[in-house]
Amino acid sequence: MTTDIVSVTPGASPLILSMPHPGTGLPEEVAAALTERGRQVEDTDWHMRQLYAFAEHLQPSIVEAGLSRYVIDVNRDPSGVSLYPGQATTELVPTTTFDGEPIWLMPPDEAEIARRRRAYFQPYHDALAAEVARVKAAHGFCLLWDCHSIKSVIPRLFPGTLPTLNLGTNSGASCAPEVGKAAEAALGQTGFSHVANGRFKGGWITRHYGQPAEHVHGIQMEIALSAYLSEEAPPWRFDAPKAGKLQAALASIIEAALDAATKLERSHS
Numbered sequence: 031m032t033t034d035i036v037s038v039t040p041g042a043s044p045l046i047l048s049m050p051h052p053g054t055g056l057p058e059e060v061a062a063a064l065t066e067r068g069r070q071v072e073d074t075d076w077h078m079r080q081l082y083a084f085a086e087h088l089q090p091s092i093v094e095a096g097l098s099r100y101v102i103d104v105n106r107d108p109s110g111v112s113l114y115p116g117q118a119t120t121e122l123v124p125t126t127t128f129d130g131e132p133i134w135l136m137p138p139d140e141a142e143i144a145r146r147r148r149a150y151f152q153p154y155h156d157a158l159a160a161e162v163a164r165v166k167a168a169h170g171f172c173l174l175w176d177c178h179s180i181k182s183v184i185p186r187l188f189p190g191t192l193p194t195l196n197l198g199t200n201s202g203a204s205c206a207p208e209v210g211k212a213a214e215a216a217l218g219q220t221g222f223s224h225v226a227n228g229r230f231k232g233g234w235i236t237r238h239y240g241q242p243a244e245h246v247h248g249i250q251m252e253i254a255l256s257a258y259l260s261e262e263a264p265p266w267r268f269d270a271p272k273a274g275k276l277q278a279a280l281a282s283i284i285e286a287a288l289d290a291a292t293k294l295e296r297s298h299s
Contacts, residue, residue: 034055034096034097035095035096035097035150035153035154036093036094036095036096036153036154036157037092037093037094037096038091038092038093038094038157038160038161039091039092039094040091040161040164041088041089041090041091041092041165042089043088043089043090043091043169043288044165044168044169044171044172044173044288044291044292045085045088045089045090045091045172045173045175045284045288046090046091046092046093046158046161046162046165046172046173046174046175047082047085047090047091047092047093047175047177048093048158048174048175048176048177048235049075049078049079049082049092049093049094049095049177050075050095050099050103050104050105050154050176050178050233050235051073051074051075051078051095051099051103051105051178052074052075052076052077052078052079052094052095052177053074053094053095053096053097053098053099054071054074054098055096055097055098055101056069056071056097056098056100056101057097057101057150060100060101063134063135063136063137063138064100064133064134064135065132065133065134065135067127067131067133068100068127068132068133068134070264071098071099071100072127072264073099073100073120073124073127073128073180074098074099074266075177075178075179075180076179076255076259076266076268077258077259077266077268078094078177078179079092079094080268080273081177081179081253081258081268081273081276081277081280082177082277082280083277084277084278084280084281085280085281085284088284088285088288090175091161091164091165093154093157093158093161095154097150099120099124100123100124100133101123101146101150102122102123102143102146102147102150102151103120103121103122103123103124104150104151104154104155104235105176105178105233105234105235106120106121106122106233106234107122107234108122108147108151108234110122113233113234113237117187119187122143122147122151123138123143123146125137128180128181128184128186128187129184129186130186158235158239159239162174162239162246166245166246169295170245170295171245171246171247171291171292171295172245172246172247173205173209173247173249173284173287173288173291174235174236174239174240174246174247174248174249175249175251175284175287176232176233176235176236176248176249176250176251177251178230178233178250178251178252178253179252179253179254179255179258180192180252180253180254180255181254181255181256181262182194182254182255182256182262183262187229188229191254192229192252192254193222193223193224193225193228193254194222194223194224194253194254194256194257194276195217195220195222195223195224195225195251195252195253195254195257195279195283196224196225196228196229196230196251196252196253196254197213197214197217197224197225197226197227197249197250197251197283198226198227198230198231198232198233198236198249198250198251198252199213199226199227199231199232199236199240199248199249199250200227200231200232200236200237200240200248201227201231202227203237203240204232204236204237204239204240204241204242204247204248204249205240205242205247205248205249205287205291206242206247206290206291206294208290208291208293208294209242209247209249209287209290209291209294210226210249211290212286212287212289212290213226213249213283213286213287213290214226215286216282216283216285216286216287217283219282220279220282220283221275221279222257222276222279230250230252231250232248232249232250233250235248235250236248236249236250245295247287247291249287251280251283253276253280257272257273257276258272258273258276259272260272
């Protein structure tokens, strides 16, 4: 397992792909405190780089976390405030799996959580903020697409089976209306089950960076793992034939949002 905190691949376009949860890395001191189940890092967003390889022609920047979300979740409010009050979720440093199973032999205390914020959370956001600034300087705006995936059935988090494509714009606040409408229109043409601003409206990254008045348009896409894995269980195998249709759908949504953002920003320049 890699213990790299974050990797950045600079691109030439206004598109930034943020990948906060594909990492499986566990620093030694963290791994030692996890249960055997915790060390399996089952709540990983599996194969994000492979899934989004189709976007290469768009020349995106990619900011990718290398550590597991069990170390610290870089898509949670660093203050610890819940993003979904009244609903089950996982914390800044998760105490359980999504299914509610404990993952720690020795749960981290407040001092340890603060250390992880400095050592592991902040570097990801320093890198992402720097890339947002660089892309804005080059193009005048950016489209920040936050890439996620999750098991399609998790009774603790949501009833029934999750739609395949879950688009979030913080209920319209994280991107300009024109951009959100373009993305939602393309979403409706994909042929996949879908919802906009349903159970997943966008995490801290979408909400924090998505500031359309500052020319940053943030959109989160949460994808059911069943759409591109052979099965939603170890070894979490990527299914290329199955993924092909999904990749075409994602490309259509991203391109629609990017086109809308480009037209909007050029009209204001």
